[in-house]
Amino acid sequence: MDMFIYPEYEVVRNPDLCIGCRVCERQCANEVHHYDFDLKKMVADSTKCVNCHRCVCLCPTHALKIVKSQDTYKTNANWENQTINEVYRQAATGGVLLSSMGNPKPFPIYWDKILLNASQVTNPPIDPLREPMETTVYLGRQKCEVVRDGSGKLKNTLAPQLKLNMPIMFSAMSYGSISYNAHEALARAATELGTYYNTGEGGLHKDFYQYGPNTIVQVASGRFGVFKDYLDTGAAIEIKMGQGAKPGIGGHLPGKKISADVSATRMIPQGVDAISPAPHHDIYSIEDLRQLIYSLKESTAYKKPVIVKVAAVHNVAAIASGIARSGADIIAIDGFRGGTGAAPTRIRDNVGIPIELALASVDSRLREEGIRDNVSIVVGGSIRSSADVVKAIALGADACYIATAAVLAMGCHLCRTCNVGKCNWGIATQVPELVKRLNPDVAAERLVNLVTAWNHEIQEIMGGMGINSIEALRGNRLMLRGVGLNETELKILGIRHAGESL
Amino acid sequence: MAKYVIIGNSTAAVNCVEAIRSLDKEGDILLLSDESHFTYGRPLISYLLYGKTDFEHMKYRPDDWYTANNAQLKAGVKAVKIDPKKKKVELSTGEKIPYEKLLVATGSRPFVPPMSGLERVKDQYSFMTLDDALKIEKDFKKEDDALIIGAGLIGLKCLEGILGRVKAVTVVDMANRILPSILDEEGSAVVQKYLEGKGVKFFLGDSAAEFTGEHAVTMKSGKKLTFDKLVLAVGVRPNVEFVQEAGGACNRGIVTDEGQRTTLPDVYAAGDCALSHDIAADTDRILALLPNAAFQGRTAGLNMAGGSAVFDKAVPMNAMGLFDLHMITAGVYEGECYEEKGDSKYKKLFFANDRLKGFILIGDVARAGIYTSLLRNQTPLSEVDFAMLEKSPALAAFPPAYRKEKLTQKV
Amino acid sequence: MKRIYVNEQWCLGCHLCEYECAFANSGMTDMAKALKGKEIHPNIRVEDGTDGIHFAVNCRHCSDPICVRSCIAGALSRTEDGMVQIDKSKCVGCFTCVLVCPYGAIMPDADGHAAQKCELCTRNLCGEPNCVKHCPNRAIVYEDRG
Numbered sequence A: 001m002d003m004f005i006y007p008e009y010e011v012v013r014n015p016d017l018c019i020g021c022r023v024c025e026r027q028c029a030n031e032v033h034h035y036d037f038d039l040k041k042m043v044a045d046s047t048k049c050v051n052c053h054r055c056v057c058l059c060p061t062h063a064l065k066i067v068k069s070q071d072t073y074k075t076n077a078n079w080e081n082q083t084i085n086e087v088y089r090q091a092a093t094g095g096v097l098l099s100s101m102g103n104p105k106p107f108p109i110y111w112d113k114i115l116l117n118a119s120q121v122t123n124p125p126i127d128p129l130r131e132p133m134e135t136t137v138y139l140g141r142q143k144c145e146v147v148r149d150g151s152g153k154l155k156n157t158l159a160p161q162l163k164l165n166m167p168i169m170f171s172a173m174s175y176g177s178i179s180y181n182a183h184e185a186l187a188r189a190a191t192e193l194g195t196y197y198n199t200g201e202g203g204l205h206k207d208f209y210q211y212g213p214n215t216i217v218q219v220a221s222g223r224f225g226v227f228k229d230y231l232d233t234g235a236a237i238e239i240k241m242g243q244g245a246k247p248g249i250g251g252h253l254p255g256k257k258i259s260a261d262v263s264a265t266r267m268i269p270q271g272v273d274a275i276s277p278a279p280h281h282d283i284y285s286i287e288d289l290r291q292l293i294y295s296l297k298e299s300t301a302y303k304k305p306v307i308v309k310v311a312a313v314h315n316v317a318a319i320a321s322g323i324a325r326s327g328a329d330i331i332a333i334d335g336f337r338g339g340t341g342a343a344p345t346r347i348r349d350n351v352g353i354p355i356e357l358a359l360a361s362v363d364s365r366l367r368e369e370g371i372r373d374n375v376s377i378v379v380g381g382s383i384r385s386s387a388d389v390v391k392a393i394a395l396g397a398d399a400c401y402i403a404t405a406a407v408l409a410m411g412c413h414l415c416r417t418c419n420v421g422k423c424n425w426g427i428a429t430q431v432p433e434l435v436k437r438l439n440p441d442v443a444a445e446r447l448v449n450l451v452t453a454w455n456h457e458i459q460e461i462m463g464g465m466g467i468n469s470i471e472a473l474r475g476n477r478l479m480l481r482g483v484g485l486n487e488t489e490l491k492i493l494g495i496r497h498a499g500e501s502l
Numbered sequence B: 001m002a003k004y005v006i007i008g009n010s011t012a013a014v015n016c017v018e019a020i021r022s023l024d025k026e027g028d029i030l031l032l033s034d035e036s037h038f039t040y041g042r043p044l045i046s047y048l049l050y051g052k053t054d055f056e057h058m059k060y061r062p063d064d065w066y067t068a069n070n071a072q073l074k075a076g077v078k079a080v081k082i083d084p085k086k087k088k089v090e091l092s093t094g095e096k097i098p099y100e101k102l103l104v105a106t107g108s109r110p111f112v113p114p115m116s117g118l119e120r121v122k123d124q125y126s127f128m129t130l131d132d133a134l135k136i137e138k139d140f141k142k143e144d145d146a147l148i149i150g151a152g153l154i155g156l157k158c159l160e161g162i163l164g165r166v167k168a169v170t171v172v173d174m175a176n177r178i179l180p181s182i183l184d185e186e187g188s189a190v191v192q193k194y195l196e197g198k199g200v201k202f203f204l205g206d207s208a209a210e211f212t213g214e215h216a217v218t219m220k221s222g223k224k225l226t227f228d229k230l231v232l233a234v235g236v237r238p239n240v241e242f243v244q245e246a247g248g249a250c251n252r253g254i255v256t257d258e259g260q261r262t263t264l265p266d267v268y269a270a271g272d273c274a275l276s277h278d279i280a281a282d283t284d285r286i287l288a289l290l291p292n293a294a295f296q297g298r299t300a301g302l303n304m305a306g307g308s309a310v311f312d313k314a315v316p317m318n319a320m321g322l323f324d325l326h327m328i329t330a331g332v333y334e335g336e337c338y339e340e341k342g343d344s345k346y347k348k349l350f351f352a353n354d355r356l357k358g359f360i361l362i363g364d365v366a367r368a369g370i371y372t373s374l375l376r377n378q379t380p381l382s383e384v385d386f387a388m389l390e391k392s393p394a395l396a397a398f399p400p401a402y403r404k405e406k407l408t409q410k411v
Numbered sequence C: 001m002k003r004i005y006v007n008e009q010w011c012l013g014c015h016l017c018e019y020e021c022a023f024a025n026s027g028m029t030d031m032a033k034a035l036k037g038k039e040i041h042p043n044i045r046v047e048d049g050t051d052g053i054h055f056a057v058n059c060r061h062c063s064d065p066i067c068v069r070s071c072i073a074g075a076l077s078r079t080e081d082g083m084v085q086i087d088k089s090k091c092v093g094c095f096t097c098v099l100v101c102p103y104g105a106i107m108p109d110a111d112g113h114a115a116q117k118c119e120l121c122t123r124n125l126c127g128e129p130n131c132v133k134h135c136p137n138r139a140i141v142y143e144d145r146g
Helices: A025-027 A054-058 A081-093 A180-193 A208-212 A228-233 A260-266 A285-300 A316-324 A346-348 A355-368 A386-395 A404-410 A439-462 A485-492 B011-023 B043-051 B130-141 B151-161 B186-196 B241-245 B290-304 B368-376 B386-391 B400-407 C016-024 C031-035 C064-071 C098-101 C130-134
Strands: A009-013 A033-038 A041-044 A064-068 A114-116 A137-139 A162-166 A168-170 A215-219 A236-240 A307-312 A332-334 A378-381 A399-402 A480-482 B004-007 B029-033 B071-075 B079-083 B088-091 B096-098 B102-103 B108-111 B143-151 B166-175 B201-204 B209-215 B216-219 B223-227 B229-232 B235-238 B267-268 B277-280 B283-286 B316-324 B325-330 B337-340 B347-351 B354-361 C003-006 C047-048 C054-057 C077-079 C082-086 C139-143
Touching: A025 A033, A025 A041, A025 A054, A025 C016, A025 C047, A033 B201, A054 A064, A054 B400, A054 C077, A081 B029, A114 A386, A162 B223, A168 A180, A168 A439, A180 A208, A180 A404, A180 A439, A208 A215, A208 A228, A215 A228, A228 A285, A228 B277, A236 A285, A260 B004, A285 A307, A285 A316, A307 A316, A307 C016, A316 A332, A332 A355, A355 A386, A386 A439, A386 A480, A386 B143, A386 C077, A399 A404, A480 A485, A480 B102, B004 B011, B004 B290, B011 B029, B011 B102, B011 B235, B043 B130, B043 B151, B102 B209, B102 B290, B130 B151, B130 B229, B143 B151, B151 B229, B151 B316, B186 B316, B186 B325, B186 B347, B186 B354, B267 B290, B290 C064, B290 C098, B316 C098, B325 C031, B325 C098, B347 B386, B354 B368, B368 B386, B368 C098, C003 C054, C016 C047, C016 C130, C064 C098
Parallel strands: A168 A399, A215 A236, A236 A307, A307 A332, A332 A378, A378 A399, B004 B029, B004 B102, B029 B071, B102 B267, B143 B166, B143 B229, B166 B201
Antiparallel strands: A009 A064, A033 A041, A114 A480, A137 A162, B079 B088, B088 B096, B108 B235, B209 B216, B216 B223, B277 B283, B316 B325, B325 B354, B337 B347, B347 B354, C003 C139, C047 C054, C077 C082
């Protein structure tokens, strides 16, 4: 620990409640707690604490809490404690600062500045418990040409589709960045829910081929684990061009996370860092992208939709327009708050744009150009609740990707130290003793609970608006009103301010 | 006519009845007992004297046990003879009781070797039955000096029972150490020291030469001892005569097969009167211990009722405590030895030919059954992590498949 | 009959079950008050093996329980639905049950004068086994597996 830096969080133990069961000691991979035989009591070293709350949750008498340290430098609105500490840290190490999960900075959250409509008098709300409420979504190219065979019968020219029971999927998290058990839980939950999870760029463990019909397999710049069986197994193929948490740079999985199993799945040497290049070295244009898309389609007999995932960046609308013309079936856009297992802090916190604005501009652009039906749009980074899902769909999305919410459901407490590889919740780690902390039976159940709950809420909210299908909600921006937004923001979002009637 | 007749009313008999009833709910069962009590846990008589239990709590089964199991008890009668041809048991009253299946669960009786002048001693006691214990409870007084002849299990459990009831207790034994049937020499010394700390006097390697008066004995060594009350706990003899006289094979105990069948047709034997095949020592012997009687009784009962049960896991084993010093032992003390000795710990594991042969635990007896199971199942030690087991009994030392079988399904 | 089963694949060796068991059988309603500063004597014990293996062991409630057969006092018995129970007022603490239990799942109680064992929390106010309820990783379950 850097001598300049006072611990950011402190472990506080209530001595009246501590029974010395040592569960905190056994469960902390960071070795914060230990029993002092001389003092005959538990003691804690706050400098090692990452504030993951594992000990807090497992303490049977609730004797523990983690509090933000009150130690502070002289108050300075420009040079905040964290800013100063980061300077100290880099001065000590000379290294790039690394972080995990999504951008934590206080940028505007547009979801929270958008309000939903409800039906009153002139159009009745719908009670989802009494009347049908369709949340099924099909993703893929919707545009069809009318083609008849020799006998005059219509030919089915509909492109391959993904059927989702609800407009929510689990977004890409690689095996390597998250554990085997976390992957299994996602796969099982997706299967039970009738939706999809995404392999991320780490390949697909052979044990999980059985969940293929609910798996989206990713092809990223490192091409890890990509081979014919992999492509054949997935229900859809996602080309990862970028990621919201770190637009413009590739992934970096440290060698210590490349276990034997991860190495076999990724088809790379064990213990050696896995570096995904920033670009795909074969893609420097939409035309190049089109080549890869058709290579993948060709190799899977045009049976699987191809998704192209990009980070929400400044020119996202134009980029999406190109993708929509490239033969892709689905565009996935990842906002700047999207999570990650590891990213340079400066990139995570300063690059990209909010998903709400990106989505609105892409949807508008594709409509303007008359190519909206060429593709479905999936958005992620970050969707935090069913209300965010409903707002995203009303802004023009076909479905949402969730990942941070999913790992939270599995137990993650957003301590944002995934990059260290010692996840006390067994999610973002490959250490066997830690991985086993995540029982997929429990985790899958919690994921199913979460998404089921959200889907109920989505139905309820739609019912309130008098809308009975996702189809009817999609792009229905009249259902949205902004609060506290300026003219430009409202214009980009394509919504009116609260209080403005039609 | 009772279909099943059982001579005896203790552990083997009770477990036999329960086993019969698990297969045959109807057939009449008749138990014959020369004791007049409700079935009780025989080893509890010392705890009765020690004050840890009372007769109500000594009952081996609930009050409604005989009726619930539809078994009739004829108490206070003595069976004297079996007629295996006519399939009848004769009582001392001359009454003849016919049987279809007969269990001989007659237990054992105290054995008193000839001792010169013993007839002079009026206050002499044995320690086998509840009546013996009740007599001691009534007769022994605070001011009495008691002399126990015999430092085996019975003698020392009696010691525990009476030490607090009398002024002093002296124990003598011809053997030069105590509890030779369950401890090795060093273990005997540990326990002896502990008991001496409680104020007990031992004279070992010595025996009574002559009782010179009602309250005096001269030992072979020439030492003269006086006493107020004398307990004879020298040994026991199995009650095999019924079977022997009827022509059944006996050899220091009633001979049976693994299904507890004697050599007489439809006559079974179980408990302290019957031989067991000790798999630890690979020899036939009487294993006068309660669990063994229960296993044998149960096996006999199942077979009497038409089942096919075998009991082939007999090993000598013992759990006992003396004034809160607990010891658990089993098997034979041969072969290589792993030992740990400390202030409150005495532990020895004996092993040979890839098998655990026996063990002695004094003080810390936790989870001893894991060792016992190695013995009973004759588990090859190469299949377990014996180095781990040496330190402490643990299922972690067994292969994962064993744990899966035992901990993840009904057993 | 529902019994407690353990799955060592998911046992973390956190030992919470031991404390939850001790609390459940303490007769108290406050865990800190019940257990603070005390040595616990739970009916369930976690074994910490080599290679990160952990698992909890408590009474298997065997269908042919050797402890019941071996009990010299008739203090151990099997209920109609198959639970092995102990009548502590009859137990004299000879520990023949400790001698025979192949799982090491019955043990001397706190004062060493009687045996104690898991009775599936039927004798306390928990309703269902407290170890199961509080296992953080579902490594201990209460299920009917025949």
